[in-house]
Amino acid sequence: MKQFKRLTTPYMLWAAAMIVVPLIMIVLYTFTEEGNSVLTFSFTLDNFTRFAEGTYVNVILKSFRLGLLTTGLCLLLGYPMAFFISRFSEKTQALLILLVTIPEWINMLLRTYAWMNLLSDNGIINQLLGLLGIDPVTMMYTDFSVVVGLVCNFMPFMIIPIHTSLSKMDKSLIEAAYDLGANKIQTFRKVIWKLSIPGVLNGIMMVFLLSVSTFVIPKLLGGGQYMLIGNLIETQFISVGDWNFGSAISMILAVIILVFMRLMKKMDPQED
Amino acid sequence: MKNKLIELKDLTKNFDDQQVLRGINLDIYENEFLTLLGPSGCGKTTTLRIIAGFDEPSSGQVLFNGIEISKVPPYKREINTVFQKYALFPYLNVADNIAFGLNLKKMDKSVIAQKVSRMLKMVGLEGFEKRDVTLLSGGQQQRVAIARALVNEPKVLLLDEPLGALDAKIRKQMQTELKKIQREVGITFIYVTHDQEEALSMSDAVVVMNNGEIQQIGSPTDIYNEPENRFVADFIGESNIIEGHMIKDFLVEFDGYTFECVDKGFPENEEIEVVLRPEDLDIVEPDKAQITGVVKNVTFKGVHYEIIVETESRTYMVHTTDYAEVGRKVGLSFGPEDIHVMWKMGAY
Numbered sequence: 293m294k295q296f297k298r299l300t301t302p303y304m305l306w307a308a309a310m311i312v313v314p315l316i317m318i319v320l321y322t323f324t325e326e327g328n329s330v331l332t333f334s335f336t337l338d339n340f341t342r343f344a345e346g347t348y349v350n351v352i353l354k355s356f357r358l359g360l361l362t363t364g365l366c367l368l369l370g371y372p373m374a375f376f377i378s379r380f381s382e383k384t385q386a387l388l389i390l391l392v393t394i395p396e397w398i399n400m401l402l403r404t405y406a407w408m409n410l411l412s413d414n415g416i417i418n419q420l421l422g423l424l425g426i427d428p429v430t431m432m433y434t435d436f437s438v439v440v441g442l443v444c445n446f447m448p449f450m451i452i453p454i455h456t457s458l459s460k461m462d463k464s465l466i467e468a469a470y471d472l473g474a475n476k477i478q479t480f481r482k483v484i485w486k487l488s489i490p491g492v493l494n495g496i497m498m499v500f501l502l503s504v505s506t507f508v509i510p511k512l513l514g515g516g517q518y519m520l521i522g523n524l525i526e527t528q529f530i531s532v533g534d535w536n537f538g539s540a541i542s543m544i545l546a547v548i549i550l551v552f553m554r555l556m557k558k559m560d561p562q563e564d
Numbered sequence: 565m566k567n568k569l570i571e572l573k574d575l576t577k578n579f580d581d582q583q584v585l586r587g588i589n590l591d592i593y594e595n596e597f598l599t600l601l602g603p604s605g606c607g608k609t610t611t612l613r614i615i616a617g618f619d620e621p622s623s624g625q626v627l628f629n630g631i632e633i634s635k636v637p638p639y640k641r642e643i644n645t646v647f648q649k650y651a652l653f654p655y656l657n658v659a660d661n662i663a664f665g666l667n668l669k670k671m672d673k674s675v676i677a678q679k680v681s682r683m684l685k686m687v688g689l690e691g692f693e694k695r696d697v698t699l700l701s702g703g704q705q706q707r708v709a710i711a712r713a714l715v716n717e718p719k720v721l722l723l724d725e726p727l728g729a730l731d732a733k734i735r736k737q738m739q740t741e742l743k744k745i746q747r748e749v750g751i752t753f754i755y756v757t758h759d760q761e762e763a764l765s766m767s768d769a770v771v772v773m774n775n776g777e778i779q780q781i782g783s784p785t786d787i788y789n790e791p792e793n794r795f796v797a798d799f800i801g802e803s804n805i806i807e808g809h810m811i812k813d814f815l816v817e818f819d820g821y822t823f824e825c826v827d828k829g830f831p832e833n834e835e836i837e838v839v840l841r842p843e844d845l846d847i848v849e850p851d852k853a854q855i856t857g858v859v860k861n862v863t864f865k866g867v868h869y870e871i872i873v874e875t876e877s878r879t880y881m882v883h884t885t886d887y888a889e890v891g892r893k894v895g896l897s898f899g900p901e902d903i904h905v906m907w908k909m910g911a912y
Binding site (some may be wrong): 462465467468469471472473474475478482483486487 | 638647648649651653654655716
């Protein structure tokens with residue numbers, strides 16, 4: 293295998309240039325003040341103290357709350373979905389998984405605009421409610437609209453890993469549980485659920501990561517006032533132009549996510 | 565007289581358009597080591613799965629102690645299974661795997677621990693309680709699977725080719741041990757295999773199956789010595805199968821010669837088939853036998869030589885400790901008790 297090692301060189305160079313160098317620069321930005329030249333840096337922790345005292349902590353808490361809510365809903369809706377898909381014949385399963393992923397082929401912006409059309413005050417849902425004689429309900433620019441957008445966008449990232457772990461499961465283990473006296477509910481709790489935990493953890497990590505750092509969906513479905521950590525970082529870089537503070541927020545988010553992932557890995561019973 | 569424990573009555577099973585069981589009738593007794601033997605696709609595993617409750621028969625009945633159970637789910641049956649690939653729960657240690665069934669019954673922890681260690685002792689894995697099942701060898705995993713099934717004190721233990729994945733030496737050892745365990749716990753074992761040697765050496769009764777039908781039920785010696793048809797004779801051990809006529813009781817004709825035999829009860833001049841086991845044939849001087857031929861091939865098999873003799877009508881396989889060189893003219897000798905007459909396939 294050794295002679296093939298050289299083949300990884302282009303990727304290594306690419307990764308160094310496109311991932312490692314930008315990361316180092318973000319770290320550098322995080323710990324410096326504005327207006328540095330290439331040669332002189334003035335290091336500071338101001339960016340962090342600014343974050344800690346501002347309303348920014350609330351923004352991060354809100355992001356995590358929404359991220360957890362989205363992840364929870366995706367799990368609640370996605371697990372049964374994955375479970376029922378895994379019951380079908382292999383051919384049908386492939387088709388159903390295709391159906392689950394088809395929305396992802398369409399640009400996320402487009403899908404989100406579609407939700408705006410559905411949820412707005414004179415949108416399709418409110419028009420239908422009007423036909424039933426119900427007054428219009430404000431759904432746009434609320435937590436509700438943001439969570440709906442997030443759940444719909446990230447659901448496949450929950451369904452697919454869970455489905456994978458359910459469908460590759462050794463069916464004789466399920467039969468063994470029945471055989472040893474477990475009814476259907478006990479078999480689910482003691483065998484199927486246990487064996488699907490790696491998939492569930494993967495799904496949780498994917499959805500949580502995506503929903504905690506997203507900025508397009510909250511911007512469109514939550515409105516301009518709606519601030520999540522992703523939007524905060526975006527405004528720092530794009531509108532405010534304070535790259536140092538923006539980098540610091542990114543770093544904080546990254547560290548929290550790393551800790552979270554570590555904890556998730558620890559929960560996997562098949563992980564030593 | 566032993567008690568009937570399980571009765572299969574005219575069991576059939578269709579998967580899509582395919583009929584895998586075509587009317588199985590079988591009585592299984594208490595405390596019996598019964599083997600379902602046959603080539604792959606013969607329906608033996610399906611029969612086992614119907615007894616376990618994993619599959620429902622398309623028609624027919626499964627009686628357990630006289631009560632119809634074919635619609636009873638597996639978790640309500642007093643039957644446990646040892647699976648082909650062990651099916652141990654990878655996230656549980658040895659003790660928790662074995663205790664799976666007992667924990668479901670909400671048994672007292674100390675009682676469970678006691679039962680588990682007793683089982684481990686019986687299968688020869690004392691002190692393995694805390695081991696990780698995924699790190700055990702195939703043979704050890706198999707023992708855990710047997711302990712996990714037996715700890716529930718079932719009336720019947722089903723074993724689906726449990727030794728198939730083990731290497732030859734451990735398989736031999738496990739055969740002896742399984743038989744020992746069966747005697748010790750004194751329950752019915754229903755064992756599925758395609759390995760005829762395994763079936764003959766362990767069983768009280770062997771059920772030979774082919775193509776979704778039972779070909780013969782009998783003790784291992786019956787099955788070997790008195791196969792009922794060409795399939796059984798061919799599948800169990802090696803044999804020379806020769807078409808011939810039953811002239812009258814105790815007199816049979818084949819290859820143009822008449823021989824005395826010990827079979828009777830066939831209609832006169834009935835077309836039949838004769839089995840001559842290779843080890844029952846002896847190589848003698850040509851003038852001392854009716855059938856003569858020329859040695860075509862000799863293979864050394866360890867305990868004996870396998871000698872192929874070509875006669876006027878056919879080739880015979882002979883297993884003998886005497887050597888005969890290729891090209892030699894020899895006679896084939898056998899006694900009346902070595903000739904076994906069978907009904908022709910499809911004639912009954």
